[in-house]
Amino acid sequence: MSATVQHLIDILEEIAPASLAASWDNVGLLVGSGQETVHGILLGLDPLPALLAEAEHLGANLVITHHPAIFRPLAAIRTDLPAGRFIQNALSAGINVIGCHTNLDATRGGVSDVLALRLGLQTLRPLVPENTDGHEECGLGRLGVLDPPLAAGKFLERLRAALNPPWLLAAGPRPAQVRKVAVCGGSCSEYAEDALRAGADVFITAEVKHATARWAEEAGLWIIDAGHFATENPAMAELGRRLRNALAEKDMEIKIHLARQEPPLQAV
Numbered sequence: 583m584s585a586t587v588q589h590l591i592d593i594l595e596e597i598a599p600a601s602l603a604a605s606w607d608n609v610g611l612l613v614g615s616g617q618e619t620v621h622g623i624l625l626g627l628d629p630l631p632a633l634l635a636e637a638e639h640l641g642a643n644l645v646i647t648h649h650p651a652i653f654r655p656l657a658a659i660r661t662d663l664p665a666g667r668f669i670q671n672a673l674s675a676g677i678n679v680i681g682c683h684t685n686l687d688a689t690r691g692g693v694s695d696v697l698a699l700r701l702g703l704q705t706l707r708p709l710v711p712e713n714t715d716g717h718e719e720c721g722l723g724r725l726g727v728l729d730p731p732l733a734a735g736k737f738l739e740r741l742r743a744a745l746n747p748p749w750l751l752a753a754g755p756r757p758a759q760v761r762k763v764a765v766c767g768g769s770c771s772e773y774a775e776d777a778l779r780a781g782a783d784v785f786i787t788a789e790v791k792h793a794t795a796r797w798a799e800e801a802g803l804w805i806i807d808a809g810h811f812a813t814e815n816p817a818m819a820e821l822g823r824r825l826r827n828a829l830a831e832k833d834m835e836i837k838i839h840l841a842r843q844e845p846p847l848q849a850v
Contacts, residue, residue, distance in 0.1 A: 583832070583833045583834050583835075584619050584620075584834070585619070585620050585829065585832075585834040585836055586616060586617055586618060586619055586620060587611065587614060587615060587616045587617070587618045587620055587644060587678045587680075588616035588617065589620070589832075589834065590620060590623070590644060590646075590680065590825075591610065591611060591616060591680065593825065593828045593829070593832075594646075594680065594682055594825075596828065597686075597689065597691070597821070597824050597825070597828070598682055598685040598686045598688075598689040598692060599685060599689065599717065600685055601685075601717070602684070602685040602688040602689055602712060602717060602720055603683060603684045603685040603688075604684040607650070607683050607684045607685075608650045608652055608653055608654075608681060608683070609650065609681045609682060609683050609684070609685050610680065610681065611678065611679075611680050612650060612651045612652045612679050612680065612681050613651060613652075613669055613672045613673065613677070613678060613679035614644075614672070614673075614677070614678025614679060615678065618643065618644075618676075618678055620643065620644045620678075620836055621641060621642065621643050621836070622637075622640055622641050622642030622643060622644070622836060622837045622838075622839065623642055623644045623645075623646060623825070623836055623837070623838045623839065624636060624637040624640060624642040624644070624645050624646070624838075624839045624840075624841055625645075625646050625647075625818045625819075625821060625822050625825075625838065625839070625840050625841060626645065626646075626647050626648075626818065626840075626841030626843055627647065627648045627649060627811065627814060627815050627818055627841075627843055628647060628648075628649050628843060628846075629645070629647045629649060629650070629651035629668055629679065629681075630668070630843075631667060631668055631671050633645060633647070633841055633843070634668070634671045634672055634675055634677055636839075636841055636842065637675070637677050638675050638677070640837075640839050641837075642677075642837070642839060643675075643676055643677050643678060644677070644678045644679075644680065645672070645677055645678070645679045645680070646679075646680045646681075646682055646821070647679065647680070647681055647682070648681075648682060648683055648686060648693075648814060648817070648818065649681070649683060650681035650683050651665070651668055651669065651672070651679050651681060652665065652669070652681075682821070684722075686817065686821065687722055687767065687768065688708075688712050688717075688720050688721055688722055689717075689720055690719050690720055691820065691824065692817060693767040693768065693813075693814050693817040694709075694722065694723050694724040694765050694766055694767050695724055696767075696816050696817040696820045697724070697745075697765045697767045697786070697813055697816065697817070698724040698726050698763070698765050700744040700745065700816060701726075701728075701740060701741065701744055701763060701765065701786075702728060702740065703724070703726025703727060703728060703763055703765070704726055704727055704728075704729055705726055705727055706724045706725070706726040707719065707724070707725050707726075708720065708721030708722065708723060708724060708725070709721070709722060709723025709724055709725050709764050709765075709766060709773060709776055709777060709780065710722040710723055710766075710773055710776055722766055722770065722773065723764060723765060723766035723770060723773055723776070723777075723787075724764070724765050724766075725762070725763070725764050725765075725777075725780050725782065726762075726763055726765075727761055727762050727763070728760060728761055728762075728763060729761075731759045731760060731761035732759060732760050733758070733759050733760075734756045734757055734758065734759065734760055734784075734804075737760040737784070738750065741786065741806070741808060745808055745809075745812040745813065745816070746812065747808045747809045747812035747813075748809055748811075748812065748845050748847065748848050748849050749807075749809060749849045750806055750807070750808055751790065751806070751807040752804065752805065752806045752807070753790065753794075753795035753796075753798040753799060753804075753805050753807075754795075754798030754799050754801070754802065754803045754804045754805050755799075755802055755804060756804050757783045757784070757804055759783070760783045760784050761783055762780070762781055762782050762783050763782060763783065763784055763785075763786065764776070764777035764780060764782035764784070764785045764786070765785070765786045765787070765813075766785075766786075766787045766813075767787070767788070767813040767814045767817065768787070768788055768789075768810055768813060768814050769787070769788055769789035769810060770787040770788070771787055771788075771789060771790040771791050771794040771805070771807075772794075773785075773787070774787075774790075774794050774797065774798060774801075774803060774805055775797075775801075777803060777805075778801055778802075778803045782803070783804065784803075784804040784805070784806060785803060785804070785805045785806070786806050786808055786813065787805070787806075787807065787808075787813065788807055788808060788809050788810040788812075788813050788814075789807065789810055790805060790807040809845060809847065810845075810847075811843075811844075811845035811846065811847075812845060815843070815845075818840060818841075819840055822838045822840055825838055826838055
């Protein structure tokens with residue numbers, strides 16, 4: 583059975599409801615038509631022209647990205663600038679583009695759940711619970727425990743093995759051992775106080791601000807910046823697995839590919 587772009591939108595709504603997205607976010611179908619038949623799907627974290635070229639090579643006419651191709655309202659579509667060039671290339675190639683951003687962050691089985699499970703955390707619960715009715719156990723970040731606990735050095739070894747981050751930056755005092763862990767994939771340093779109040783021994787996130795790092799020193803929280811790409815990208819493979827299962831249940835056969843993307847920031 584063939585599937586349209588709208589079929590995929592409906593499936594994504596079951597996996598990561600749009601109502602979970604932040605008010606400032608832009609998710610859903612951003613380029614293309616819901617009536618188009620889907621011949622192949624490519625998943626990628628970032629909407630880049632190279633992603634569209636890879637989709638064309640694979641014969642995929644639907645691209646699903648975590649970061650939205652259109653984030654803020656566009657006053658103009660300038661094809662000599664990155665955002666306009668991406669839209670032009672997508673339309674020229676007949677590629678539909680869906681964004682699945684903070685709704686994938688907040689949903690069960692989303693970005694932070696994948697991060698937490700890769701670290702071996704158990705008894706997971708949201709760090710910042712979602713108050714939307716009907717979405718139990720949803721929200722930003724996850725809080726869990728390591729059983730047995732790990733020495734701080736061993737925990738860092740596990741973190742590197744789980745994410746292969748281009749760097750690890752840390753602030754605040756390193757605990758003797760790590761048992762309770764808070765994670766929030768992507769740029770979430772504003773939730774450091776939530777992690778401290780929850781009794782976390784360490785908070786894993788990305789793009790930690792200078793002021794937050796200083797606060798961590800004084801507050802006594804070990805906070806680790808593992809990079810935006812490294813903390814979010816693992817969720818794309820899990821999203822692909824969930825999409826395959828959902829399509830199989832509906833007797834829809836569509837090839838799903840995972841993009842070959844690398845973090846834009848590298849240690850030098």
